[in-house]
Amino acid sequence: MPVPGEDAFRADVRGWLAANLAGEFAPLVGSGGPGREHEFADERMAWERRLGAAGWIGLGWPESDGGRGLPWRHQVIFHEEYARAGAPARVGHIGEQLLGPTLLMFGTAEQRARFLPGVLAGTQLWCQGYSEPGAGSDLAAVSTRARLDADQWHLDGQKVWTSLAQFADWCFVLARTDPAAERHHGLSYLLVPMRQPGISVRPIVQLTGTSEFNEVFFDDARAAAADIVGAPGDGWRVAMGTLAVERGESTFGQQLGFQREFEAVLAAARANGAIDDPDLSARLVEAWVGLQVMRYTAMATLGQPAAAVPGAAGLAGTAGLAGTAGMAGVGANVNKLLWAPWHQRLGELAVDVAGPAATVGGPGYELDNAQRLFLYTRADTIYGGSNEIQRNIIAERGLGLPREPR
């Protein structure tokens, strides 16, 4: 298919969103996202299917795998228009942004043919099963075991902080398949169906009072022998490929919501007079400057060609992978270090602008947006690799400084 011109594409996206965020989907405007994933869950799953049916999922994926093969600038345009329209937070982003690119890089033709259509259609939701109670930053310590018996893997163990597991049909699980091998050796990357007797999902209540993430228990859970990405014992390489995408993509998608959140804080400061406070107005200016710095840094790093990323040749234009190719391979880590503390400071600013009203809460009170932003952003410097870990990666891989003792 010929690539449409950018202006025509923008008009197309804008027109489609205006026509479809109407009727049954009109109440979804502004819904979902951090601290609010419980909102309109069923309706947002239906919205995911509507997006898929119209071809808005997998814009950058190769056409041979069902995507639209569009350049990254078109993906930026889609995200901009999506944010501008206030379209709901996606429930399918883990499948589209993490699992899909991983299968494009490491999956077999059969796996791509079997799993990608469900992600593209918005009918198959995924979650990410990496972290465990004893393995977060130190992911190589994963202890969930998987044993191959005839035509099935048998899994036992526990994952934690598994976002959106309550909605997911499938989970990509990092599991230890060779108990004799140490650390990152002996791990495998398995595709595990969530709806089976061997899996139980227990929600974890967060500071916001809502539950986006969960504990996931595997008690002789099963996966088909063929549902392994890469070879047995090769899971670390595959898992790192997914993480390279995660850091880039998450920055890319979130940028656009940040502007909207900033504008809400600015509007609140104008409305209640907080803008006349010199300290608060200086912090508003700093927040705006930070927004510009992040935007231009992300545009510069995410637009790099992906050719330098091993295995990513077919994915030129996929924003996250491209990000890892910039800045000596640590561009996406730099982006995370820019946006996570910035977003936390915006949350602090939001409650300071609200003043004493921000302290009203507790049982019987709904959190308002400023309170939710303040509370949820505590997580920003943890998930997707904590800030300390990002600095270690930049130090060791970007600057060539001595490695930390392991």
Ligand SMILES: Cc1cc2nc3c(=O)[nH]c(=O)nc-3n(C[C@H](O)[C@H](O)[C@H](O)COP(=O)(O)OP(=O)(O)OC[C@H]3O[C@@H](n4cnc5c(N)ncnc54)[C@H](O)[C@@H]3O)c2cc1C
């Ligand atoms: C909102 C949210 C959603 C998440 N979603 C998912 C998900 O869907 N799937 C999933 O698998 N995981 C998910 N996670 C888990 C996330 O990846 C981990 O929380 C993260 O990797 C940190 O691991 P940990 O919590 O075990 O902390 P730890 O690794 O125990 O770290 C504790 C503290 O020690 C610091 N630290 C650890 N090692 C070092 C070091 N070598 N040098 C310096 N400092 C160090 C850390 O920076 C941190 O401050 C999510 C987390 C959050 C908050």
